[in-house]
Amino acid sequence: MRFFALCVSLVLALFSVGCGQSADRSSRPNIIVVLADDVGWGSLGSYGEPRIQTPNLDRLAREGRRFTQAYAPSSACSPTRYGVMTGRYFWRSKVNDGMVLSSNAPLHIETDRLTIASLLKDQGYRTAAIGKWHLGLGSEEGRTDWASKLVPGPRSIGFDYFFGLSANPRNGPHSFIENEELMGKLPGRPVSISGFGAHAKTSGIVAPFKTDEIMQNITKRVTTWIAENHADPFFVYFAPNAVHTPIAPNRAFTGSPYGKYGDFIHEVDASVGQILATLDALDLAKDTLVIFTSDNGGDINRGSPVHMQAMDSGLKPNGDLRGGKLHVWEGGFRVPFIVRWPGQVPEDSVSEQILSLTDLLATFAQITDVPLPDGAAEDSFDMLAAFTESTQGPPLRNRIVLQAGDATFAIREADWKLVERADPPDIRTARPKRAERIANMRANAPQQDQLFFLAKDPSEENDVGELFPERAARMRERLALDRSASQTRP
Ligand SMILES: [Ca+2]
Secondary structure, eight states: HHHHHHHHHHHHHHEEEEHHHHHHHHHHEEEEEEEEEEOGGGGGGGGSSSOOHHHHHHHHTSSEEEEEEEEESSHHHHHHHHHHHHHOOOSSSOOSSSSSSOOOOOOOOOOTTTHHHHHHHHOOOOEEEEEOSSOOSSTTOOOTTTTTTTOOOOOGTTSSEEESSSSSSSTTTOOOOEEEETTTBOOOOOOOSSOOOGGGGGEEEEOOOGGHHHHHHHHHHHHHHHHHHHHHHEEEEOOTTTSOOOOOOTEEEEEOOTTHHHHHHHHHHHHHHHHHHHHHHHHOOGEEEEEEEEOOOOOTTOOOOOHHHHTTTOOOTTTTTOTTSSSSSSSHHHHOEEETTTTTTTTTTHHHHHOEEEHHHHHHHHHHHOOTTTSSSTTOOOOOOHOOSSSSSSSSSOEEEEETTTEEEEEEETTTEEEESSSSOOOOOOOOHHHHHHHHHHHHSSSSSSEETTTOOOOOOOOOOOTOHHHHHHHHHHHHHHHHSOOOOO
């Protein structure tokens, strides 16, 4: 009997050591955030698209949790990226014009501000940002000197390593940046960008990158960096340029019923697949939290033949939601959000919790047990329980402020959404032409607020503002309060 008791206590002691280790490990998991560009949730198999082939993202959803009410705080690129990094709404920053930063903007994040990267770096993580940046580089407005060191930049706000593009592939410079250096510079020559859009060219570099090889290049950097840096906990912020224009899938991806646009989505999926395979090969999957999401809804630009081909072939990038990228409608903000964390996040599960991409910072702070200081992560809610709860509990956040690419504000609160039209706030912008355009757009938009009941009207077809004037007034007031307060987090 005594021998049995001894055995039991030995087993218990061993078990508690094991548990202690796994508890310690789970408080510092590796973290990978994949922030794809313009990938609408309606383009993914796990969200119900029947003809797309996204086996790797489907696997991620099967092994983790898929959110159906996840929001980008903005329907445009840079504003959402700012929110992801800082946990703060972009419109609280020195500009609130709702739009992407210009491609030669200075770094838009103060170097003493807490970011997802600096939070984790302070906890002993190795940190990397790979892919599209588009949050500004350097310090001078409109005067980025691409030939000199690009500081401040990603490594000034918490990343140990950066490899990628300054902004979109077409913006230029048409060469990768590694840490603070533009790669492939011709010695002693200035670097300059001429022309716009598809005609933009960079001089002063050996050769421009090949647009259809960018995804391969940045994916390879991610897998190599992980292989070299997994001795400590690590954090990778991976921002694919796909499926933003130019729609340039590698020649290895062909044959989608949705044309090149579909092929490009397949390439995003394959890229995530390579990262998952690297985790498997290094036996890291069980200790790694992986998140896949997008910076805004799918682009439904009917002026673009390649997008039109995909939609005419039946693809609905944002499902049945109204609108898309840049719009104030749900299709602009609602994004795919898949989280996998073996042993912590229930497998093959779905959550309808309202979540904002600004919530990553507070959630990572909770995971690593770091209290958030004042004046940081102002609009970031801890959503860890939404990741891990076995059955859905009460809402962790019941509202979110949204801003469209035309600077229009909206607020979602529980099942309702108010679009602010009457008497919108003044715009702060570094670009006078932009102020003019916003004034024009506002003059042509409805002049009365619009109210939608999303539970019954997810496609925002029926403005019920006149039926529920008190609710509309209350939500309008709520939006104004959230905007004037210094923070919305608890
Ligand atoms: Ca985007």
